[in-house]
Amino acid sequence: AQPHVVVLATGGTIAGAGASAANSATYAAAKVPVDKLLAGLPELSSVAKVSGEQVFQIASESFTNEHLLKLGQRVSALSKQPDVDGIVITHGTDTLEETAYFLSLVVHTTKPIVVVGSMRPGTALSADGALNLYDAVSVAASKDAAGKGVLVTMNDEIQSGRDVSKTINIKTEAFKSQWGPLGMVVEGKNYWFRAPVKRHTMNSEFNIDDIKALPAVDIVYGYSNMNTTGIEAYGKAGVKALVHAGTGNGSVAAQAVDSLKALRAQGVQIVRSARVPDGFVLRNAEQPDDKYDWVVAHDLRPQKARILAMVALTKTNDSKELQRIFWEY
Numbered sequence: 001a002q003p004h005v006v007v008l009a010t011g012g013t014i015a016g017a018g019a020s021a022a023n024s025a026t027y028a029a030a031k032v033p034v035d036k037l038l039a040g041l042p043e044l045s046s047v048a049k050v051s052g053e054q055v056f057q058i059a060s061e062s063f064t065n066e067h068l069l070k071l072g073q074r075v076s077a078l079s080k081q082p083d084v085d086g087i088v089i090t091h092g093t094d095t096l097e098e099t100a101y102f103l104s105l106v107v108h109t110t111k112p113i114v115v116v117g118s119m120r121p122g123t124a125l126s127a128d129g130a131l132n133l134y135d136a137v138s139v140a141a142s143k144d145a146a147g148k149g150v151l152v153t154m155n156d157e158i159q160s161g162r163d164v165s166k167t168i169n170i171k172t173e174a175f176k177s178q179w180g181p182l183g184m185v186v187e188g189k190n191y192w193f194r195a196p197v198k199r200h201t202m203n204s205e206f207n208i209d210d211i212k213a214l215p216a217v218d219i220v221y222g223y224s225n226m227n228t229t230g231i232e233a234y235g236k237a238g239v240k241a242l243v244h245a246g247t248g249n250g251s252v253a254a255q256a257v258d259s260l261k262a263l264r265a266q267g268v269q270i271v272r273s274a275r276v277p278d279g280f281v282l283r284n285a286e287q288p289d290d291k292y293d294w295v296v297a298h299d300l301r302p303q304k305a306r307i308l309a310m311v312a313l314t315k316t317n318d319s320k321e322l323q324r325i326f327w328e329y
């Protein structure tokens, strides 16, 4: 029998529509329902038995923690169904990397989960969504994609959901990881080159089935002449952790150091990340993290560090434990 793949649709440009075929950048996201998306791709029937579910119909910049939880619960429930072999999530590209990482941390399954989007709406010339979705379904239907964590298929590449980020907003070659893709998918066949070593899915200590809510974690951005109004406002608002998107190696302006130390003294966890696109933050380089009791984000970009901090805080508020989690996931 053919593998059964469920496509969970959440909106984004892959479900977008423009006024004319020339509108590659000017269009409305989250317009086309999942049934229509799937009906427009009859080629899928040779890859898998595909069923669609409309979970949300939103642009991904409007994803909230509630959306993450609801989507995670649905993915988890489907992954336990013996008649489901793989799951695809269609998603806007703006926060796709956050959702993919979240799912990789909290869904306990070895079944393939593939998150996919597009840079152009389906109505545009050279629309990229159809092939991206075809690739996603074929990866989700394949046995060799099992146990590799949550994957992202864009532009013929198979990326690790943990590592990948949107790196450009005007090209179809938008998703990159500094550590490289895991493989490529060409005409329905996967070609693998490496495998993730960080903990995910089956090997994660976190489980969506135990998570009822996510704590408030926000991000402040580092820049020259930085003021501390944002840090203080988040502190007053009762944030549980604050991610600092620092300059360079995660460096922190002198005035921001004082504000962040004050927040830590009130019990807020401080996660030191970097605003530069690549590289990673070393503990006690640039700032004395041991002395201040701060956590470093390793190679996670600020938006991914926020996801891991939220998930980790559902289990522990111990900064040493948080740091262990940031090294391992």
Ligand SMILES: NC(=O)C[C@H](N)C(=O)O
Binding pocket: 011, 012, 013, 014, 029, 058, 059, 060, 061, 091, 092, 093, 094, 095, 117, 118, 119, 120
């Ligand atoms: N290319 C896209 O999907 C962008 C859109 N704003 C979204 O994330 O929903």
